[in-house]
Amino acid sequence: MRKIFLVEDNEAIREVLEIFLTSENYDVKSFATAGEFTERDIHETPDLYLFDVMLPDGSGIDLCRQIKEDHDNKNIPVIIMSAHAGLVHFENLCEPDDFISKPFDIGNVLDRIRKLLN
Structure with missing residues (x-):
């Protein structure tokens, strides 16, 4: 079973993401804050x-940067979600593997996850 770490306040x-992704046979571990994620x-x-x-x-951008700079995690895909910004606003700050604009279509989220994991 593929594992996803979700950070969403x-x-x-x-x-919704937990329930949907779990129903699609993903093991989802979620965190409400950057602090919770950091203490994992x-x-x-x-x-x-x-x-x-x-x-x-x-910021999820800071978390993304930390993951991409970590030798053990740098090849693990990162998806950034935002209702207020587009990829162009932060692509120089971190290099996510994909970007999802909110509000999102849950089927589109699943397609993007599948694409990155296959």
Whole structure:
């Protein structure tokens, strides 16, 4: 079972993504804040990271940059989600493997995840 780490502060969006991705046979571990994500078990590695840009205590862009700079994680795909910015606004700050604009179509999210994991 493929594992996804999700960082999303909006509880409703986080729950919808968790339920949907779990129903598609993904193991989803979710975090509501950058701080929760930072305190995770670093020995547990996902197959994909899914980060919201705007978090109450940080930025998904910063998390993306940390992942991409980490030798052990740099090849793991990162998807950034945002309602307020486009990829052009932060592509020089981090290099995500994909970008999803909010609001999103859940089928499109699944297609993008599948594409990156195959």
